[in-house]
Amino acid sequence: MVKRRMDKKTLRRLQEIEFELLLEVDRICRKNKIKYNICGGTLIGAARHKGFIPWDDDIDIRMLYSEYVRFKEACKRDLDKWLYFLQDFDSDPKYRWGYAKILKNGTTYVRAGQEEIGMRNGVWMDIFICDGIPKTKAMRKLHNGYCFVLRKLLWAPVGKTVSRSLLKRAKALGDYLIVGVTTESYDKARGKLNVVDSLMTRIENVRKSGFADEIIIEEFIGQKIQDIKKYHIDIFTVGSDWLGCFEHIKDYCKVVYLERTPNISSTMLRTQNKHIQRIGIIGTGRIAGRFIPEAKLVSGVNVQGVFNPHTESTKKFADKWEIEPYSSLSDFLGAVDSVYIASPHETHYEYIKKSLEAGKHVLCEKPMVLEKKQAEELFDLAKEKQLILFEGIKTAYCPGFNKLLGMVGIGVIGEFRYLDACFTKLEKKNSRELTDTKYGGSFTELGSYCLLPMVKLFGGECKDIRFDSIRCENCLDIFTKASFVFPKGIANITCGLGVKSEGRLLIAGTEGYIVAEAPWWKTGYFEVHYEDSTVVDKYTERFLGDGLRYEISDFLNAINECNGNINEFKLTRKDSIALADIMECFLRTESNWRKR
Secondary structure, three states: OEEOOOOHHHHHHHHHHHHHHHHHHHHHHHHHOOOOEEOHHHHHHHHHHOOOOOOOOOOEEEEEHHHHHHHHHHHHHHOOOOOEEEEOOOOOOOOOOOOEEEEEOOOOOOOOOOOOOOOOOOOEEEEEEEOOOOOOHHHHHHHHHHHHHHHHHHHHHHHOOOOOOHHHHHHOOOOEEEEEEEOHHHHHHOOOEOOOOOHHHHHHHHHHHOOOOEEEEEOOOOHHHHHHHHOOOOEEEEEHHHOOOOHHHHHOOEEEEEOOOOOOOOOOOOOOOOOOEEEEEEOOOHHHHHHHHHHOOEOOEEEEEEEOOOHHHHHHHHHHHOOEEEOOHHHHHHOOOEEEEOOOHHHHHHHHHHHHHOOOEEEEEOOOOOOHHHHHHHHHHHHHHOOOEEEEOHHHHOHHHHHHHHHHHOOOOOOEEEEEEEEEOOOOOOOHHHHOOOOOOHHHHHHHHHHHHHHHHHOOOOOEEEEEEEEOOOOOEEEEEEEEEEOOEEEEEEEEOOOOOOOEEEEEEOOEEEEEEOOHHHOOEEEEEEOOOOOEEEEEOOOOOOOHHHHHHHHHHHHHHOOOOHHHOOOOHHHHHHHHHHHHHHHHHHHHHHOO
């Protein structure tokens, strides 16, 4: 945020020239029946002030691409070229922006930081071109990211000659620069997981730059408006990766989006020994489609491409998410730093092994593998290669679940002795989960979620296991109850894809019990009950999106730390091996049952 004082006479003269430009554009559009509309601060000014917003110094209009093509042709005939100039890529090779401008010839008006670009300058009005906007929210987010990359590419040659500091350019906009630094809790409230720098580190980085006259901490959504009023701000400035996100602030002050320069974005890693992790996806199913929007909300990762041996599925998935398709596994592994595996269960082992052998970190969906020996082999290989291997059970990484385990760990319910976990959902009969007669069924699909709290609390060494199942016509289990006996307690695990039951997680102890109702695997709320039924402690924790961002964030942290310590806390090697051992035991029981 910048405080600035502009001479009112100069500002008024600037607005008069810009209005002259608008009249010329309107004349051409009316003559040729070309549709356009005013937008942004220009629209607010027209509606509220019957003219300019008092502090606004530009005019913005927009039109569809098809209309802009017609407008360009019309300008060749009708634009008064002695007075005006239509500026875009075609008319000015040194112009670097994705929208067009109309300039007033014989004037000079240069933005701070753009003095050395070499393009034509003058008082201008902006023409924003609208085209190719996806219909869904997820695709619009991806489209915005794609446009951001294009803007970075267009800016790159400019970045060689202009200031590389966003703060420096912000400082040049006024007399007194106030920089707001967001807290981790504020980032979390926005759905963003910042895995790079702490609040204090970011404050110190701003202070060291020498450009900030004052630093304030932003702690909640809506604080910007209060700060603008409190500090009498004239200009609010932010990086161009937020283009269009702060139009509402134009009611209070001028908004300037500064073009980002290489290695300055707050969403990029700031230390030289860390770089953006290029993640590739193996698999094109439902969970793979959920991964991409979640990955965009974690700083420091970029989804590079996708591989599936079925090339048609690969191309369809890549086209939908605008990433690179790969038909060759070796080419795919050569293009990425890390691999996310979301393929059918039985393929996990081979894909993990090949990825690790290629020197790639691996995040694999549950169940990671189906045999204890395979899990042990893969973790040994990851250790030998000094790589990170994560099993992707999102519950293990979400804040609420870890808070719940922490409450058990500190003894709020005494010594835990019993666990009951149930997760059921009704799948369509023609789904993969209910048609894959070898690796499908409710336990292989949902068992990992229910086994997770049991393994975290009781460990993997049990004295007795029993499986009881209800089966459909093809003999797959549509409902399974697994009973476990441990040295210091017992547990019941229930999973279902064709029978619906009340889903909850119950952990009972010698002094009370903890209960989390469905969807407990997202753990947004749980209660602690005691012998005195009038005493109930209630705990809440926000669960963001599909939850995959939590495991992605911890996966990235483990890579950046280069030691895997995070993996040894939330979901350890020992945990994953125990889960594989139980899954192997279940599949062996199933095989024996089918042989009868």
